[in-house]
Amino acid sequence: MKGLANMIQDLRLVLDWNPEFAEAYYMLAVAQTEGGGLRSAADSIRAAIQLSPRKPNYVLELARIYEAGKNWDAATALLQQLAANSNTEVASAASKDLHDLPYIKKYGIPPASSASSTSKVLTGSAADMPPASSTKANTSSTAPSASDENQESPEQPPPPQIDKRPIQYAKGKLISVDCSQAPAAIVIVVTGVKTMKLRASDYKSLMLVGVDTFSCDWRDRLVSVNYKTGGKADGDLVSLEVH
Numbered sequence: 187m188k189g190l191a192n193m194i195q196d197l198r199l200v201l202d203w204n205p206e207f208a209e210a211y212y213m214l215a216v217a218q219t220e221g222g223g224l225r226s227a228a229d230s231i232r233a234a235i236q237l238s239p240r241k242p243n244y245v246l247e248l249a250r251i252y253e254a255g256k257n258w259d260a261a262t263a264l265l266q267q268l269a270a271n272s273n274t275e276v277a278s279a280a281s282k283d284l285h286d287l288p289y290i291k292k293y294g295i296p297p298a299s300s301a302s303s304t305s306k307v308l309t310g311s312a313a314d315m316p317p318a319s320s321t322k323a324n325t326s327s328t329a330p331s332a333s334d335e336n337q338e339s340p341e342q343p344p345p346p347q348i349d350k351r352p353i354q355y356a357k358g359k360l361i362s363v364d365c366s367q368a369p370a371a372i373v374i375v376v377t378g379v380k381t382m383k384l385r386a387s388d389y390k391s392l393m394l395v396g397v398d399t400f401s402c403d404w405r406d407r408l409v410s411v412n413y414k415t416g417g418k419a420d421g422d423l424v425s426l427e428v429h
Contacts, residue, residue: 197210231244245264385419385421387422408429409428
């Protein structure tokens with residue numbers, strides 16, 4: 187943390203020298219997230235993704251920025267996508283983040299941190315415990331009953347439902363966008379002789395590449411899409427790249 191400001195300044199100098207250095211944008215996003223600048227971090231990681239859209243660790247960082255900003259739906263959508271990624275390290279990290287997400291939403295910390303904190307508390311207090319003989323003498327009066335333990339233990343949130351549908355990829359032309367049921371949007375894309383209606387449940391949290399914001403007025407734009415077949419239309423949009 188002491189060198190964070192210098193790191194951010196140095197990375198900006200690097201980007202002034204080479205504005206197409208995707209890894210520098212990625213490192214800048216990580217530093218800005220640590221410093222609490224989530225909006226700046228999101229802008230930086232989107233720049234990295236735009237320059238290197240095939241690097242899944244950049245998308246993972248965007249998911250974690252969404253998570254830090256409590257944009258749970260957007261974070262969940264990206265983590266579900268990454269959990270099926272061919273990069274095993276990224277897929278494993280995304281699966282763990284997806285598992286931890288309900289705990290973070292409810293308690294503010296992942297379960298591992300909670301267990302670690304409990305372990306530290308128990309370890310730290312062991313030296314202050316009374317002798318064994320004294321402890322045994324007081325066991326009957328101090329030991330909690332099973333019913334007390336059940337009452338004190340926090341309710342565990344249900345495990346997240348993982349969408350296991352495979353992600354499909356297509357390139358084509360975006361013909362129009364229907365935002366009549368906002369925040370949901372139907373994007374009509376023509377690929378060859380096939381016309382697809384792809385649905386975004388919340389276009390404000392849809393992962394975009396090549397543009398900063400989604401527009402319901404888009405017409406005749408060349409696009410690349412990642413989507414999952416099925417749902418309430420021909421498919422559910424995972425990401426949209428506008429050329």
